[in-house]
Each structure stands twice: as structure tokens, then as C-alpha cells.
Amino acid sequence: MAFSSSCSSVKAVNSRWTSPSPSPSSRLAVIPAFLHRRYTASVKLTATSAALKTVEQTTLTEDNKFSTVGSDSDEYNPTLPKPRILVAEKLGEAGVNLLREFGDVDCSYDLSPEDLKKKVAESDALIVRSGTKVTREVFEAAKGRLKVVGRAGVGIDNVDLQAATEHGCLVVNAPTANTVAAAEHGIALLASMARNVAQADASIKAGKWERSKYVGVSLVGKTLAVMGFGKVGTEVARRAKGLGMNVISHDPYAPADRARALGVDLVSFDQAISTADFVSLHMPLTPATKKVFNDETFSKMKKGVRLINVARGGVIDEDALVRALDAGIVAQAALDVFCEEPPSKDSKLIQHENVTVTPHLGASTKEAQEGVAIEIAEAVAGALRGELSATAVNAPMVDPEVLSELTPYIVLAEKLGRLAVQLASGGKGVQSIRVVYRSARNRDDLDTRLLRAMITKGIIEPISDSYVNLVNADFIAKQKGLRISEERMVVDSSPEYPVDSIQVQILNVESNFAGAVSDSGDISIEGKVKYGVPHLTCVGSFGVDVSLEGNLILCRQVDQPGMIGQVGNILGEQNVNVNFMSVGRTVLRKQAIMAIGVDEEPEDKTLEKIGGVSAIEEFVFLKL
Ligand SMILES: NC(=O)C1=CN([C@@H]2O[C@H](COP(=O)(O)OP(=O)(O)OC[C@H]3O[C@@H](n4cnc5c(N)ncnc54)[C@H](O)[C@@H]3O)[C@@H](O)[C@H]2O)C=CC1
Numbered sequence: 001m002a003f004s005s006s007c008s009s010v011k012a013v014n015s016r017w018t019s020p021s022p023s024p025s026s027r028l029a030v031i032p033a034f035l036h037r038r039y040t041a042s043v044k045l046t047a048t049s050a051a052l053k054t055v056e057q058t059t060l061t062e063d064n065k066f067s068t069v070g071s072d073s074d075e076y077n078p079t080l081p082k083p084r085i086l087v088a089e090k091l092g093e094a095g096v097n098l099l100r101e102f103g104d105v106d107c108s109y110d111l112s113p114e115d116l117k118k119k120v121a122e123s124d125a126l127i128v129r130s131g132t133k134v135t136r137e138v139f140e141a142a143k144g145r146l147k148v149v150g151r152a153g154v155g156i157d158n159v160d161l162q163a164a165t166e167h168g169c170l171v172v173n174a175p176t177a178n179t180v181a182a183a184e185h186g187i188a189l190l191a192s193m194a195r196n197v198a199q200a201d202a203s204i205k206a207g208k209w210e211r212s213k214y215v216g217v218s219l220v221g222k223t224l225a226v227m228g229f230g231k232v233g234t235e236v237a238r239r240a241k242g243l244g245m246n247v248i249s250h251d252p253y254a255p256a257d258r259a260r261a262l263g264v265d266l267v268s269f270d271q272a273i274s275t276a277d278f279v280s281l282h283m284p285l286t287p288a289t290k291k292v293f294n295d296e297t298f299s300k301m302k303k304g305v306r307l308i309n310v311a312r313g314g315v316i317d318e319d320a321l322v323r324a325l326d327a328g329i330v331a332q333a334a335l336d337v338f339c340e341e342p343p344s345k346d347s348k349l350i351q352h353e354n355v356t357v358t359p360h361l362g363a364s365t366k367e368a369q370e371g372v373a374i375e376i377a378e379a380v381a382g383a384l385r386g387e388l389s390a391t392a393v394n395a396p397m398v399d400p401e402v403l404s405e406l407t408p409y410i411v412l413a414e415k416l417g418r419l420a421v422q423l424a425s426g427g428k429g430v431q432s433i434r435v436v437y438r439s440a441r442n443r444d445d446l447d448t449r450l451l452r453a454m455i456t457k458g459i460i461e462p463i464s465d466s467y468v469n470l471v472n473a474d475f476i477a478k479q480k481g482l483r484i485s486e487e488r489m490v491v492d493s494s495p496e497y498p499v500d501s502i503q504v505q506i507l508n509v510e511s512n513f514a515g516a517v518s519d520s521g522d523i524s525i526e527g528k529v530k531y532g533v534p535h536l537t538c539v540g541s542f543g544v545d546v547s548l549e550g551n552l553i554l555c556r557q558v559d560q561p562g563m564i565g566q567v568g569n570i571l572g573e574q575n576v577n578v579n580f581m582s583v584g585r586t587v588l589r590k591q592a593i594m595a596i597g598v599d600e601e602p603e604d605k606t607l608e609k610i611g612g613v614s615a616i617e618e619f620v621f622l623k624l
């Protein structure tokens with residue numbers, strides 16, 4: 001469907017205009033030099049009343065970098081103190097060295113829960129492995145300082161993700177570097193269990209020579225059920241095929257063609273457990289997989305089945321496993337992971353003669369630990385720099401190519417949100433937002449999660465104390481009762497660009513600038529990215545074209561000659577640098593909107609002078 005914008009045409013006056021030589025004393029008279037600090041002050045004057053109204057708002061960061069993990073004020077800046085990174089579990093040296101180049105690193109292992117809480121209150125990032133429980137209390141104790149938790153490994157079941165999200169704390173993991181190590185450990189357990197290696201070793205060391213007791217079983221020709229055909233499961237399957245095993249797998253989410261390519265059949269859960277001689281667990285611990293191996297499921301297994309678990313202890317009901325071992329349903333089990341780690345010394349499961357155990361060693365090879373350390377160090381440093389992480393667990397994961405393409409639109413989205421909310425009277429009662437993305441691409445080719453998050457950030461931050469980032473944007477919006485509906489319209493523009501325009505509407509709210517209210521009665525602004533720079537292209541029903549840099553003055557006036565000169569002169573006299581100017585009108589010589597981009601924040605008296613120009617009916621000063 002071709003779309004024509006609801007905005008009126010733009011009068012061609014997009015000229016760069018520089019005020020006469022600025023006097024240093026008047027520059028930055030109001031805006032503090034430290035652009036990263038939040039501050040409050042924004043004024044709106046109307047020509048008729050010239051009354052001052054204040055809207056609380058925040059600044060943008062200098063470099064337009066969008067923040068994934070921190071507020072603008074917390075964003076990484078090389079001139080600010082280095083971020084503090086708490087490494088709470090042993091991490092490979094290469095990773096620690098990488099982190100040291102970037103931040104102040106505190107390697108404190110074996111912290112008590114109380115000490116961990118104390119330390120996170122002074123840390124921007126925390127790095128853990130599977131041995132540290134990062135609970136809600138930890139996030140609460142951090143009091144907003146903790147911006148990222150890095151899990152140096154795959155499983156994030158030791159991190160309270162909901163609490164992290166609510167606190168706007170990004171969680172990243174290192175999901176690839178230990179895959180092979182875990183798979184190799186699975187195969188090591190499989191083979192050593194089948195040939196009683198651990199038991200025979202203990203027997204010899206106890207002075208015995210028991211050859212007939214430790215007759216094993218062969219692997220070749222046996223059926224292995226791989227439960228969870230993800231990264232580790234796939235590598236286990238590949239290796240088991242090499243050992244001559246028949247491999248089947250159960251994974252409700254794995255693509256069948258990927259399995260087929262390895263000669264593995266994807267089957268149902270019951271089929272997998274009832275036909276396998278060996279069952280190897282490789283699924284994550286989730287509410288759906290918790291204790292999925294229990295009395296009922298053990299009873300469906302082939303008598304004499306052998307079980308390997310290098311995934312998570314919690315997927316097995318350990319008491320049920322002891323019963324299944326005692327009943328001979330499970331002939332042997334080889335376990336690397338346990339419900340509680342370390343397990344109690346007198347655990348019947350650990351002590352069972354048919355059970356082989358290792359202390360969560362799946363990822364513990366030199367190679368894997370160096371790889372994981374580098375992977376997590378890069379992810380954490382990137383997150384602290386405000387980059388989007390490819391391994392984010394509680395924020396949108398975005399392909400780097402998609403991200404680089406979307407970056408200018410992300411900046412535009414935040415600025416439109418920030419502008420729109422300043423056009424609402426008093427910034428209160430903003431409840432319903434409608435966003436329309438116009439794009440030449442197919443609906444499925446445009447992932448709007450980042451754009452929506454940044455519009456939310458732009459809307460919420462100027463009117464509240466909350467800081468919003470990609471992690472908590474949806475949560476904070478919900479908490480504040482903000483409803484954001486999104487629409488996509490296919491337009492006849494170039495599919496080379498992901499988005500043609502973004503329109504942000506605030507519904508059912510009064511505006512402090514009548515010119516921003518569209519025919520439908522809602523505050524409406526629209527923007528585009530031009531040559532990589534975000535532009536405002538529509539205010540209410542008026543088409544404009546002004547680059548969104550610095551701050552913005554919007555004037556609604558009678559469309560007549562000389563307006564640009566008059567306002568330009570007022571600003572120039574006060575050494576306010578105009579970076580862009582544009583006039584849009586609906587009907588010739590009736591009404592027009594003048595959008596003026598200014599580098600500095602004009603003083604109140606300057607704004608009052610603009611308000612005093614007789615043809616100006618209303619105007620508003622907006623911070624970007
Ligand atoms: N023992 C150790 O030191 C290590 C343990 N792990 C654990 O191994 C497990 C697998 O890790 P990766 O392969 O890297 O993860 P992954 O995310 O690549 O694979 C997990 C697979 O499980 C599947 N799955 C989810 N729910 C399932 C269900 N109900 N039934 C069957 N399959 C299901 C998923 O679709 C996915 O394909 C994780 O629990 C991880 O924490 C990983 C590395 C080292």
C-alpha cells in the first residue's frame with residue numbers, strides 16, 4: 001500500500017544559519033557543560049500570556065549513543081571514573097586482563113551472600129559462574145548501581161532474571177565457548193560409566209583386583225537418546241555417532257533438518273526415553289524441565305537404561321533416581337550436576353555404587369575457561385560501553401548487521417519520544433501512545449523492539465525519575481500504565497532502508513502547543529533519518545524538516561514574509577546558534593510552523609522576545 005504523509009508540504013527554507021560571533025559568557029548560560037548529567041529546566045512561552053511553564057526533562061548524551069544498560073548519566077565516558085567490575089568466581093586470566101584494560105577489577109571469590117550484597121552496591125558489573133546465586137536481594141542491595149551481570153558460561157538458572165529486568169540490569173552469558181568441553185565431558189562420563197572406570201579405579205586403589213565385577217557394556221550399536229538438541233546435545237550426538245551408536249533426540253524446539261543432517265531422528269519424549277539404552281541430558285533447567293525425570297518417567301524407561309547428566313541437577317528428581325537405581329530400572333548414572341551444589345556428603349545418590357559423579361566439571365577445561373573468560377569479558381565491557389550484546393539474556397538480541405542499520409533510527413526513536421512527551425501539557429496523564437512505522441520492507445523484516453524501547457525511554461525519562469533502557473523499557477512502561485501500540489505501514493519508498501518514517505502519537509492528552517495536535521486531536525510528530533541524521537518531518541498537520549540536533553524551538557505563526565529573519569535576529573543577538581530552520585504550512589498565508597534547531601538553550605528573556613513577535617501565536621522550547 002502506498003502511503004502519503006498526513007503532513008502539509010514543507011516550505012524550502014532549510015538553511016544553516018549562524019548567529020553573529022558568540023560571546024563566551026552567554027554560551028551555555030543555562031546548560032551545564034557536563035552534558036551527561038541529568039538536569040531540570042525547560043520553558044514554554046505563549047505569545048499571548050508570555051507565561052513561563054516548566055516541564056521536567058533530561059538531556060541527551062553528547063554522542064547520541066543509546067544506552068542499553070545505564071541511564072544517560074551513567075553512560076560510559078572515558079573521562080569518567082572507570083567502571084568497577086566484581087569478578088565473584090574464578091575466571092580465565094585472558095578475560096581478567098581484558099577487563100582490567102577497561103575497568104577496575106575486583107576478583108573476590110567465595111563471597112558470603114552478605115559480602116556479595118555489600119560489594120555489588122559498589123560495582124557496575126558482576127561476573128559469576130554457576131556457583132554464585134544472584135538473587136533478587138542482590139539486585140536490591142545494588143541500589144541501581146549494577147548495570148550488567150555476566151554469566152561466564154551457559155546456564156543462567158542461578159541468576160534471578162525477573163529481578164534483573166525489573167532493576168534494568170542486563171544479563172549476558174557466554175554461550176558458545178564451553179560447548180565442546182561439556183560435550184566431551186558427557187562422552188567421557190558415558191564411556192567411563194559403561195566400562196566402570198571410576199569404580200574399578202577406586203577398587204584397585206583399595207587393594208583389590210576385581211576383573212569379573214567390572215565387566216562393562218559396549219556402546220557400539222546401542223541407542224543414545226539426546227534430550228535437548230542444542231549446542232552441547234548436537235556435539236554429543238556427533239561424537240556418539242562416531243562411536244557407532246544409534247542416536248535419537250528429543251527437543252521440541254530443534255529443527256528436524258538440523259538433526260537429520262547428522263543422521264539423528266527427532267522423536268517424542270516418551271519414544272526417546274522408552275527406546276534408549278543410554279539417555280543423556282542437555283536441556284536447560286526451566287519451570288518446564290524441572291524434575292522432568294521422576295518416578296513416572298523412570299518407569300517408562302527401558303530396564304537397565306544408563307543415564308548421563310551434564311545439564312542441570314534440577315531436571316532430575318534425585319530421590320526418584322535413587323529409587324529407579326535400587327529397582328534396577330536405571331542400571332547406572334553418571335552425574336556432573338546436582339540439585340544442590342555441592343551435594344551433601346551423605347547423599348544416597350552420591351554414595352550409590354552404580355553412580356559416577358564429578359563436581360560440575362563439564363566446562364572445566366583450560367581451553368573452555370580461557371574462551372569463556374574472553375567471551376564474557378567482551379560482552380560485559382561492550383554492555384558497559386552501551387553496546388547491544390549478542391548474548392543478552394533479558395534484552396533483545398540483535399544481529400550486529402541489523403543493529404548497525406537500525407542505529408540512526410534508534411536515535412530518532414528516542415528523540416521523537418522525548419519531543420512528543422514535552423508537547424503534552426505538564427507531562428501528566430500520558431497513558432496511550434501510538435507508534436506508526438512506515439517502511440518499504442515486509443512486516444517480518446522489521447524488528448521494532450529496539451525502536452519501541454527507545455521511544456519508551458524518550459517518553460518516560462523526561463517525566464519521571466525512572467531510568468529506562470532496553471532491558472526494562474517494557475517493564476517500566478507497564479508499571480507506569482503506559483500503553484504503546486505499534487502499527488506498521490508498507491510504503492512505496494526504498495527497501496534499502498529499514499524504516500521510512502516513525503510517527504509518535506500521544507492520545508487523549510492536552511498539548512501545550514496546539515500546532516502539534518493533528519486532525520485526529522492527538523499530539524503527533526513524525527521523523528525520518530536523512531543521511532544518517534534524525535530529522536523531524538512533521539508536527540501535528542504541518543510538514544517541517546529540521547535535523548534533531550541540539551534543542552528545538554517550535555513556533556506557530558501567521559504565514560507571512562520576514563518571520564525567519566525576525567526570530568533569527570533575536571536568537572543571533574543573544575548568541576544562540578541556529579543550526580537548522582524549516583517552515584511548514586497548511587494553507588498559503590494562513591498558518592505556518594517554524595521549527596528552529598538551536599545549539600544552545602536560549603535564556604528566558606530571549607524566549608520572551610520570540611513570544612513577543614506579533615505574528616507568533618504560540619511557541620515551545622524543547623530539549624532533545
Ligand atoms: N556441566 C557443565 O559444566 C555445563 C552444563 N551446561 C548445560 O547444558 C545445557 C545445554 O547447554 P547448551 O547446549 O549450550 O544450551 P542450548 O540452549 O544450546 O541447548 C538447549 C536445548 O534444549 C532444548 N530444550 C528446551 N526445553 C526442552 C525440553 N523441555 N525438552 C528437550 N529439550 C529442550 C532447547 O530447544 C535447546 O535446543 C544447559 O543446561 C547448560 O547449562 C552447559 C555447559 C557446561
Ligand SMILES: O=C(O)C(=O)COP(=O)(O)O
Nearest residue numbers: 129130152153154155363
Ligand atoms: O556453562 C554452564 O552452564 C555450566 O554449567 C558451566 O558452569 P561453570 O561455569 O563451570 O560453573
